[in-house]
Amino acid sequence: MFFVCATRPKFVKPVLFFSGVSVAVTTTYYSLFSEAPSPSPSRFTPSTLIESVDVSSNTKLLTLSVPPGLIPSDPGAFTSTWSIFVKDSDIQVERPYTPLEGIDENGHMKLWVKKYKHGEVSRWLHSRQVGDSIEIRGPVTTWSKSWQNGHWDEVVMARTSIFFSFIDILTSPCKVSGGTGITPFYQLLHSVFRTRNTSFNACFTLLHASRSLADLPPSTMIHSLTELSQNYPDKFQFHLFTDSVDDTSESHSLSIRHGHIGKSVVQDALRLTHSTPWWHRLFGSSVPTIPEKRILVLVCGPEGMVSAIAGPYGRNYSQGKVGGILGELGLQSHQVWKL
Ligand SMILES: Cc1cc2nc3c(=O)[nH]c(=O)nc-3n(C[C@H](O)[C@H](O)[C@H](O)COP(=O)(O)OP(=O)(O)OC[C@H]3O[C@@H](n4cnc5c(N)ncnc54)[C@H](O)[C@@H]3O)c2cc1C
Numbered sequence: 074m075f076f077v078c079a080t081r082p083k084f085v086k087p088v089l090f091f092s093g094v095s096v097a098v099t100t101t102y103y104s105l106f107s108e109a110p111s112p113s114p115s116r117f118t119p120s121t122l123i124e125s126v127d128v129s130s131n132t133k134l135l136t137l138s139v140p141p142g143l144i145p146s147d148p149g150a151f152t153s154t155w156s157i158f159v160k161d162s163d164i165q166v167e168r169p170y171t172p173l174e175g176i177d178e179n180g181h182m183k184l185w186v187k188k189y190k191h192g193e194v195s196r197w198l199h200s201r202q203v204g205d206s207i208e209i210r211g212p213v214t215t216w217s218k219s220w221q222n223g224h225w226d227e228v229v230m231a232r233t234s235i236f237f238s239f240i241d242i243l244t245s246p247c248k249v250s251g252g253t254g255i256t257p258f259y260q261l262l263h264s265v266f267r268t269r270n271t272s273f274n275a276c277f278t279l280l281h282a283s284r285s286l287a288d289l290p291p292s293t294m295i296h297s298l299t300e301l302s303q304n305y306p307d308k309f310q311f312h313l314f315t316d317s318v319d320d321t322s323e324s325h326s327l328s329i330r331h332g333h334i335g336k337s338v339v340q341d342a343l344r345l346t347h348s349t350p351w352w353h354r355l356f357g358s359s360v361p362t363i364p365e366k367r368i369l370v371l372v373c374g375p376e377g378m379v380s381a382i383a384g385p386y387g388r389n390y391s392q393g394k395v396g397g398i399l400g401e402l403g404l405q406s407h408q409v410w411k412l
Pocket residue numbers: 156168169170171172184185186187188189190191192193194195196215246247248249250253256
């Protein structure tokens with residue numbers, strides 16, 4: 074038997090009112106906060122591709138519009154280099170990429186991405202269209218020893234290109250190469266000059282080697298680096314190298330040296346004296362004089378070339394001993410970082 078109550082008890086109205094309010098509050102909370110989860114290094118957040126520009130046959134400059142709050146509002150907090158992980162949502166695979174200029178005031182972030190012939194994420198990124206959503210997470214610090222004002226007098230950054238051996242490709246297919254290895258250096262310089270203007274003590278030198286002119290970084294990057302070196306010659310020096318003298322028509326406006334980043338180039342960049350003391354010459358030793366200044370050399374590129382300049386990586390990409398040209402020049406492990 075069922076009884077139907079014809080009159081509502083007195084407490085029903087307030088109960089209905091409070092349930093309505095609580096539903097409204099919950100809905101508002103979730104629409105405000107749950108649909109736009111705050112970005113974090115461990116959680117993917119959607120960004121939107123707003124520009125995709127061909128730089129060369131296999132590189133593109135991508136601009137993403139990213140959710141607010143991806144990086145801390147104080148950009149000075151990031152004087153180390155950092156990257157973001159991009160997820161290929163088709164196959165759920167992620168790869169790190171280095172935002173060139175952090176995130177600008179419009180919430181835009183630029184990535185220079187090289188496409189590898191069989192590369193999963195790079196090919197997927199190159200195939201994205203303007204308006205597409207791209208999931209990212211970050212920031213993730215890539216260079217743990219952050220650059221600090223007052224710690225160094227001379228900072229030399231060498232992005233190398235040659236000696237890309239078959240062994241390198243087999244053993245380290247995911248290392249940055251093909252020119253895009255300049256991105257952490259570009260990011261660091263951009264961050265340092267933007268946040269500190271020129272109120273820092275170090276002098277930076279960027280040595281960038283590409284295989285050919287076609288492999289050079291995007292002209293916007295070259296232009297801003299050249300401008301920086303012209304505006305602040307005592308704070309920043311920029312030297313470009315190419316392995317081959319292929320197309321000189323494009324190079325007339327750029328000062329490009331042909332050849333490798335060899336010992337004399339590194340010695341010049343570090344402003345080490347070339348003259349060997351007579352007692353070294355007498356015993357056949359050619360150890361140069363390390364000046365009394367705090368030197369930091371950052372090296373990035375194909376493994377073989379990093380090894381030629383700074384000695385091989387250790388196990389599992391640990392730093393290993395300082396060897397190669399920098400070892401010959403007498404630099405110690407606290408003065409060298411292999412990215
Ligand atoms: C900290 C950090 C920052 C980085 N920043 C940048 C950046 O700013 N810009 C940038 O372009 N890159 C950057 N990289 C490199 C990037 O993360 C990727 O490693 C790169 O894009 C290749 O990823 P992929 O998925 O396309 O290639 P993967 O699928 O990982 O393949 C890598 C290589 O293996 C080869 N390969 C893959 N499958 C096969 C196969 N079946 N047979 C033969 N060869 C194969 C590919 O051709 C390619 O050469 C960065 C890397 C690190 C660690």
